[in-house]
Amino acid sequence: MLNDYLPLMILFGLALALAAMVVALGHLFGPRRPTDRKSQPYESGMKPIGPGQRRMSVRFYLIAVLFILFDIEVVFFLPWAVVFRDLKIVGFIEMTVFILVLLVGFIYAWKKGALEWE
Amino acid sequence: MGAMQILFLLAAAAVLGAAILVVTSRNLVHAALWLIVALFGVAVVYVLLNAGFFAIVQVVIYIGAIAILFIFAVMLTRQIGGKDGGSQNHSTWWVAALLSLLLMVGIVWILSTWQGFATELPALANEKELISELGKSLVSTYLLPFELASVLLVAALIGAIYVSWEKSR
Secondary structure, X not given: OHHHHHHHHHHHHHHHHHHHHHHHHHHHXXXXXXXXXXXXXOOOOOOOOOOOOOOOOHHHHHHHHHHHHXXXXXXXXXXXXXXXXXXXXXXXXXXXXHHHHHHHHHXXXXXXXXXXXX | OOHHHHHHHHXXXXXXXXXXXXXXXXXXXXXXXXXXXXXXHHHHHHHHOOOHHHHHHHHHHHHHHHXXXXXHHHHHOOOOOOOXXXXXXXXXXXXXXXXXXXXXXXXXXXXXXXXXXXXXXXXXXXXXXHHHHHHHHHOOOOHHHHXXXXXXXXXXXXXXXXXXXXXXX
16 A cells, blocks of 8 residues: 555655755855845845834735635545546536535625735 | 554654644744644655545645645734743643643553554555545535535635624725
8 A cells, every 4th residue: 555655755755855955065066155235035136125024914814714715625526526427417416506605605705805905 | 563664653753743843933933834744744644544535635735725824824923933032831831731641641541441453454445445435425425514514614714704804994
């Protein structure tokens, strides 16, 4: 059973090794001559406005909550989609009811303007 | 000791270590990042239990969504941490320690009477069959809880919009 997950483990190993290698090579061979300008958070970019640890807008929270809810919805699709053909029309109707209920919430969020950023 | 046991011990040690760092980190953002490590370790444990679907759910929902929500929630607070220098311990920490100890004694006591440790691992079903079984039971045996789940999701959605949107306008 663990053999099924072997490709995934190789992928994780490769990803870790690559990330470690990129950072290590930069440290080994990169010249380090810092100046004030180079040490800015965005070198050659915008000048920072205020401290980095300031409070974020509550809108980010709402976006995250909406993302969780639709993420959970998608998780319910997965086992259903695997047996979609076997379930015939009944399974389709049952999933339609599930989506229609969620659509009510989606329309509410849309009408409230929760999807707009301004 | 088989490969599965070694993997389980590694994952369990990672979960425990990361969980300790979650509660001891002074910076709340660091605590949230260590929480992601702990949740990932739990996903590995799910894989070892032959619950591949739950491992996916753990990664997609808990790491991909809830941990992000945690980080956003931390950033909503005024004091991210690391600067106040005050004690991290609540004054009644010993009550919590006592309750946790009692709970652990209870769990160990119940588990010590369980015979499962001495028996061999039963042959587990193919995961593809497991997930199709889950899909079938969602739209037959557990149809009502499945449809109620969507109602629950809509309630959560409306509640989230109400608490965070109405007052911000």
